[in-house]
Amino acid sequence: MIFTKKLISLALLSVATSKQYFLENFDDGFKRWTVSSEKEDYGNWEVSHGKFFADEKDSLGLKTTEDYRFYSISTKLDKTLDTAKNPLVLQFSVKHEQSIDCGGGYVKLLPPDFDPTKFNGDSAYAIMFGPDICGGNSRTHTILNYKNENKLIKKDIKAETDQLTHLYTFVLNPDKTFKVLIDNKEVRGGKILDEFDLLPPKFIKDPKAKKPTDWIDEELIDDPNSTKPEGYDDIPETIVDPDSTKPEDWDDEEDGEWEQPRIPNPDYAGPWKPAQIKNPDYKGPWIHPDIDNPDYKEDNTIGNYEIGYIGFDLWQVKSGSIFDDILITDSEAEAKEHAEKVVLPKIALELKAKEKFDEAEIKRAEAEEAASKLDEPESEVIDEEIAEDEIIDDDGHDEL
Template identity: 45%
Template sequence: MKATLLLASLAIASVVSAAGQVFFEETFSDGNWQDRWTISTTKDDLGVFALSSGTFYANKDYAQGLQTSQDARFYSISAPFTSVVDNSKDDLIVQYTVKQEVNQECGGSYIKLLPEGFDAHTFNGDSEYAIMFGPDVCGTQNRVHVIFHHNGKNFLTKKEFPVPKDTKTHLYRLTVHPDQKYSLQIDGDVKADRVALEDHWDVYAPRMIADPNDKKPADWVEEERVVDESHKKPENYDQIPRTIPDPEAKQPEDWDAEADGDWEVPEVNNPEFEEWEPKMMVNPAYKGEWKPSEIPNPQFKEDPSLAHYRIGGVGLDLWQVNSGSIFDDFVVTTDKAVADKYLGRWKENNAKEKELVAEIEAKAAKEKEAKEKEEAEKLEGDARAAADNTFGKKEDVEAADGEDKMNNKDKKKIDSDGFDELDELEDEQPEQNRHDEL
C-alpha cells in the first residue's frame, strides 16, 4: 500500500516536473533503506536504527519508518540526494514526519541538510551543515529548531515554535524562499508565512542605529506628571499633631514615682491626622521620552547569498535519552504539489490515529479505574480481616481468662477440701495417742 502511494506521488512529480524538482524522497517502504543511508563511523557506540511501525498505528505500512532503538545514545546517519540542490532561484521545501511514542526527557528529532560533497562516513555533530530543522526537547526547552549556517556561523531563530507533545505522528515543513524569507508549517498549520530572515535571525547588523551626534534639547520635558499648584495644603494642617496621649492609658497602681520617676502617658497615632500630599496632574509641557533620531547603519551590509546553498544530502545527528522516535516521509523538493501530496496522506492518517489514540486512552483509563477499584476492595478486605483477627484474639483471651478463673475456683475448692481433711486428722490424732498410751 505504501509503495503504491509512493509510486503515485512520483507520477505526480513527473507530471509537474516543469514546476519543480524532487531531490530526495524516503518512505522506508522497502527493506533496502541501508543501501541508501550510511551510518557514521566516528563512534563505536552509536545507537542502532531499525525499521518499525511503532507500538500502535492506524496503517502499519504507512507508519513504518526509521526508529531510534536504544536509550541514552548518540545517533548519526545520512543519505545523499539524487542531485545537488541549488535554492538560489526557487523555493526549497524540506518536509518529514516524526512520531515519538515515549515521552522524551532530553533528545532531538531534527534533521540537518548537508553541503555538497559531505562525507557520510565522518558525519558527526561537528560537521558543517546548511540548515538544521526540527523538534528538540530537553528539560524546559521545547522548540522546533530552524538554524541557518552563514559565513561560518550558525544562527538560531529568535522565534519560539513549541513542539507538539503527544504520541501521534507530526509533520514538519520548512520552506526557504530565494528572496531571504521563510515559511514554516507544523501539521499543516502555518506558523510563519514568508517572514524575512532578518526579522527572526540576527544575521545582519541592524539596518538603522541611533545617531551618536543627536543630543537631547535642553528644554526637552520628560516628566509626564507634575504637582498641581492649585492644590493647597489646609491652613490648620500643621497644627494637627501626628500623635496624641493615649486617652485609655492609666498609671499602673504599683507605679513608684520615687523609684520609677514621673509616669508619662504613652503616645498613640492621632486618628485626625492624615499625610498630606499635593495632587499630581498631567504635565502640559510633556514631550515624551526622548530618543535620538536614527540613521542608516554604516556596518549594515545585505548579503545576497544569505540562505542560498548547494545541498548534497540529509543527516540525522542526534542525542536521545529516550529512544523510539520514528522518522518517515522525507521529501526535499522545489515542487509544492509533491510536498502537499505527502501532507494529504498525513492528514488522512492523522484522523485515524486520533481515533486510535482516543480508544487506547479510553481503554487505559478503564483499566486504571478497574485496578484502583480492585486495590480499594483488597484494602477493605485486608482491613476487615485484620479487624476479625483482632476480635478473635479478644475472644481467645476472654476464654483463657474464664478457664483460669475456673481453675482457680477448683483449686480453691481442692485446697479447702484438703484443709478439712487435715482438721479431721488432727481431731483423730489425740484419740489415737491415748490408745497408744494405754
Template identity: 50%
Template structure:
C-alpha cells in the first residue's frame, strides 16, 4: 500500500467517526407493538389513565398519523419506554416529538421526561428524578409555556425565559437541541423560537460576581438630586382645614336635640385646602449620583464547560396530568443528527393542512346536523302547540254543548 494512503487512512477514519450520526430512539407507533415497548407505571396512590393508539378525530393520514392518545378525563398518565443507554458527550442532543391537543385542552401537560437507567419504570411518578423535561404545558389563560428543565447536581433548573407554546387543536412538532458548546435551541414546527447559552439562561451556577460585602456607602455620600430651599417659607395663610361644615346645610325641622343630640352640619371638602406645605426644591450642589455597590469575583463561582453533558440517557416517559383527555403524542425521536430531525419535522405543513381540511368538513357536517335537529325541534314544538290549541278548542265546544 502506498505510504501516503497509510498516512491519511487514520485521518479519514477519525473524520468518519466525527460525522457519524446516530438515532437512539424513534417511535411513530406504527402498530400495536407499542404495548410491549412502553411500560405503564403502577405507582400507588395515583389513578392513572390509559393511552390508546389513535389518529384522533381528524387527521391527514389515518394510519401514518396514529400515536398515543390520552383517553380518560381528569387522570394522571405515566408510561415510559427504555432505549439503549448513551451519553451526549461531545455530541449534539436532539429531542423531538409531536403533540396534537385536538380536545382544545384547558389544563394539562404535553411534555416528555428523559431519565437515566436508574428509573423503575413501574414506579414512575411526578417526583421521580429525571435528566431533562421538555414540551408544552397549558393550564388556563395564564399558563401556555414550553418547559425546558435540566437536572444539575441533583436539582431541577427551569429556564429563565418564557417560551410560549401552541394552543390550537392541530399537530405541532417540538424540538430541543443541546450542543456541546453549551448552547441550545428550541424549535416549534422547525422554526426557532428560542436559543442561547445554558449558563446564561439557567441558574446552574452561582453568579460570577457578587456585591463586595466589605464595601459600604461613605457616610458623606449625598445621593439626593434635589434639596429643600432653605430660604423658602410657608405662607401665613397656607394652613386651611381639609374639611369644613357644609354652609348650605340646615338643621332638619323634625330634629329633636333631646332625642337626637346636638345637631352638627355635615362636613364637605374645603375648596381653600392646599394640602401639606412643602418647600420648593433646588438642585443639590453636593449631589454625587446614585451610589453603586462595587462587585468582586464570587469565590463560590466555578465554571463548568460540561453543562450540556448527560452522562447517561436511557428512558423516555410521558408523566403528566390532564383535565380533559384527547392529546395525541407521536413522532418521538432522540438523535444527535440535527438535519435528520429537521427533515422529519418538515412534514408538519402537510399534516396540518390535512387536519384542517378534515376538521372543516367535520365541522360543516356537524353544523348541518345541528340545523336539522333545531328544525325538527321547532317543528315538534309547533305541532305540540297546534295540538294544545285543538284540544283547548274541543274542550270549549264540549262546554258550550253542555
C-alpha cells in the first residue's frame, strides 16, 4: 500500500472549505527547513524511514541522529495563521524507534517575525505541543504562552512510550476551547481557562472577614449527665499472662527471679471519656466569604496568536526519533481525514513490519548464540590435547 503525495492531496482536497497552512511529509528531504546557528554542536538530522516501516518512501521522516545533543530546526508556514479568527489544528506523528529514555518529541509554533537562524530554547513561542519522555515520566506537553509566560496544562496528559509511530493532534478554537487527540482519539478537551492557569482567580477570600468570636462550630459536646463508672480507674491496662509458665531451664541464681509476662487487659477500655451529645448552640461550619478579586480582569485575547513558523527545539539523550506527516490547518475534519486515509493505515502496516523485524532480530540473536557455541567445543578439544601431551623439560626428558 503506497501513500503518495497524490493520495494525500486527494484526501485533503475533499474538505473543500478548509484552509491548509502547512503540510510536510519529508519525501523530498528537509531543504525548506533551517537549522539554527545558535549552537555549534547541535545534533544532525537525516531523512529516514527507520528500521521497520510501512513503505520505503512514504514512511520517510525527519530523524535525530546523535545521542546527547540539542536539536533546533524550523521552517516557515505557507501562510500566517491567526487563531483569533481561525481554528488551529496542529497534527504530526512521532516514532521513538530507539526506545527513548530521555528526550523531547514536541513542536513549537512561533510568530511571523521569528528568526530561524537564532532559534534556541529561550526563543519566545506561542504554543508547544507533543510528547516528552524522561525516565518513568511521560507527558504530552500542552503549553500556551500568555503575557510572555509559558503555561503548562494543569493536569498531565500521558504520552505513548513504545517504539511505534503515534499521531498527536492539538486543536485550538477562537471560542477558547481546545482538544488533544492521540492516534485520532480525544484524550483531553474543554475551555482553556478551566485547564490552564492563565488568569488570577475571579474570587478571593475576603481578607477583612474574620470568624466571630462567639461562633460555635463544635457540633458535639460532652454530655453533662455522663459519669464515670465506679471503679473504672481501677482497671489495669495490662494483666499477668495466665497461660505463662516458668521455663524448665530457668535458673534463678543466674537468670534472676522469674516474673510472669504481662499482656493487654481485655477489660481495659482506655482513659475514660464522657459520652458526646449534639451541641444545641451549634451554628455549623463558618464559611469564609469571597469577594471579587481586584486583580482579575477578563481578557478576550487569551489564545489569540499569529503563527508563522513551526520548529523542533529538543534535547535527546538517545537519538533516533522520527517525525512525519506534519499538518497545520483550520479544519478538524481535514485533520481527521488526513489521519484516517494517510497516517493511521501506515501505522497499522508499521505494526506488522515491527513484528517481522522483531522475529528477524530474535533469529539473528539465536544464530549468533549458536555460532558462538560452535566455537566452544574446538577450544575444549585443544585444551584436552594439550593436557594429554607429555610435558618435556629442557633436557628433553619427560617430567612425569
